[in-house]
Amino acid sequence: MTKRVYNFNPGPATLPLSILEKAQAELLNYNNTGMSVMEISHRSKEFEAIVSEAENRLKSLLQLNDDYRVLFLQGGATTQFSMIPMNYLKQGTQANYIVTGSFADKACKEAAFIGETHVAASSKDANHSYIPELTSLNLSDNPAYVHITSNNTIYGTQFKEFPEINNVPLIADMSSDLLCKPFDANKFALIYAGAQKNLGPSGVTIVIIRKDLIEASNKDLPSMLRYDIMAENNSLYNTPPSFSIYMVNLMLEWVIEQGGLIAMEKHNDEKASYIYQAIDSSSGFYKGHSQPEFRSTMNVTFTIANSELESKFIAEAAGKGLIGVKGHRSVGGMRTSIYNAMPKEGCLALAEFMAEFQKNNQ
Structure with missing residues (x-):
């Protein structure tokens, strides 16, 4: 396969x-x-x-x-x-x-x-x-x-x-x-x-x-x-x-x-935290759209301060097997949907790619 x-x-x-x-x-x-x-x-x-x-x-x-x-x-x-x-x-x-x-x-x-x-x-x-x-x-x-x-x-x-x-x-x-x-x-x-x-x-x-x-x-x-x-x-x-x-x-x-909804909440909070941490620790390189207290654990939306890098981000992410990260035109930037079935490893891989991309493009 x-x-x-x-x-x-x-x-x-x-x-x-x-x-x-x-x-x-x-x-x-x-x-x-x-x-x-x-x-x-x-x-x-x-x-x-x-x-x-x-x-x-x-x-x-x-x-x-x-x-x-x-x-x-x-x-x-x-x-x-x-x-x-x-x-x-x-x-x-x-x-x-x-x-x-x-x-x-x-x-x-x-x-x-x-x-x-x-x-x-x-x-x-x-x-x-x-x-x-x-x-x-x-x-x-x-x-x-x-x-x-x-x-x-x-x-x-x-x-x-x-x-x-x-x-x-x-x-x-x-x-x-x-x-x-x-x-x-x-x-x-x-x-x-x-x-x-x-x-x-x-x-x-x-x-x-x-x-x-x-x-x-x-x-x-x-x-x-x-x-x-x-x-x-x-x-x-x-x-x-x-x-x-x-x-x-x-x-x-x-x-x-998996353990029902209590286990799902723990699973989803942990997954989302990897990506939000990558945003919050980026010193402004990435910027989340949602105000922090209303952040979704299902859809993480963010932009790159230098918007010219966004198409490069999407292309390089796809090259690493991170598919479907392009944001909606209403917000622009990136949207990563991390529903129940998204494994923790996927969010970790995305967070690691975000850190690597920032390092290479600052």
């Missing part, structure tokens, strides 16, 4: 080698069915067992009881930007958004096609380098829900705590940091996440939804946009992205085997 690189792309992102190898071993004959998991019927008892196991594993990791369901949907997190207001943004109410980056802004703009929106807080004034103060949110008069994006992949910021809002559903896009650390998932009425960053391959979107929201969903929508129909059919109303769901289930098994 050709040597694997360290994949710092923001998504689709790296997966644990052990999971890829297990999927490879089972690819031609899943569970003695004589068929690939990509061939078995989604109505079969074998595939229904995969869906059930994945739901139970995720609820167990998040310490959620039977008040919640886990749905495996299609259309990416972007479809949730409109599906949520379609179901819950009623006339006379306002969808409240805390805008902390590009995807939060997109979610707010999509909701505006459905009904009235309101920006309860924003970090746009400083190019989304911080998370707004959550104790002084400017909520609308009749909020239908409050929406946050828990981790901002482009800007490298992350919520360290979540809003306390009474009797208003709290909804979160956690596409890039779900399962990276323990948190109180019971605070949320709905959590959604595209799998391709921290949970598996692309093709499936995970929706964790409280049952009272399922019951309150809009019954005047096409079937594929109704949470109640998806829940009633255990995510099998139509043919689902079966291989992606299978891979998510393996990823959930892997997280449990």
Whole structure:
């Protein structure tokens, strides 16, 4: 096998080698069915067992009881930007958004096609380098829900705590940091996440939804946009992205085997510290985009003081097997995505390269 690189792309992102190898071993004959998991019927008892196991594993990791369901949907997190207001943004109410980056802004703009929106807080004034103060949110008069994006992949910021809002559903896009650390998932009425960053391959979107929201969903929508129909059919109303769901289930098994969310938090904090230390000890050669107290442990964003060196940095990093470090145009510079599956060795290799590059280019 050709040597694997360290994949710092923001998504689709790296997966644990052990999971890829297990999927490879089972690819031609899943569970003695004589068929690939990509061939078995989604109505079969074998595939229904995969869906059930994945739901139970995720609820167990998040310490959620039977008040919640886990749905495996299609259309990416972007479809949730409109599906949520379609179901819950009623006339006379306002969808409240805390805008902390590009995807939060997109979610707010999509909701505006459905009904009235309101920006309860924003970090746009400083190019989304911080998370707004959550104790002084400017909520609308009749909020239908409050929406946050828990981790901002482009800007490298992350919520360290979540809003306390009474009797208003709290909804979160956690596409890039779900399962990276323990948190109180019971605070949320709905959590959604595209799998391709921290949970598996692309093709499936995970929706964790409280049952009272399922019951309150809009019954005047096409079937594929109704949470109640998806829940009633255990995510099998139509043919689902079966291989992606299978891979998510393996990823959930892997997280449990690593020691659960407490172990994931320790793992992620350690990894991120290598790169942030390389930035902070560089005497200004590198500059992080996020204000330190809001730094993400999933996406580290930084620039080089001499911007003319950035293309050289990217090329030389690739030559050392450090792939996908180019930053988004909104920030420039570099973005290194270090989700759960990125091994510690990858972050150490990047930090060592950063020190070497600085030494050679000062």
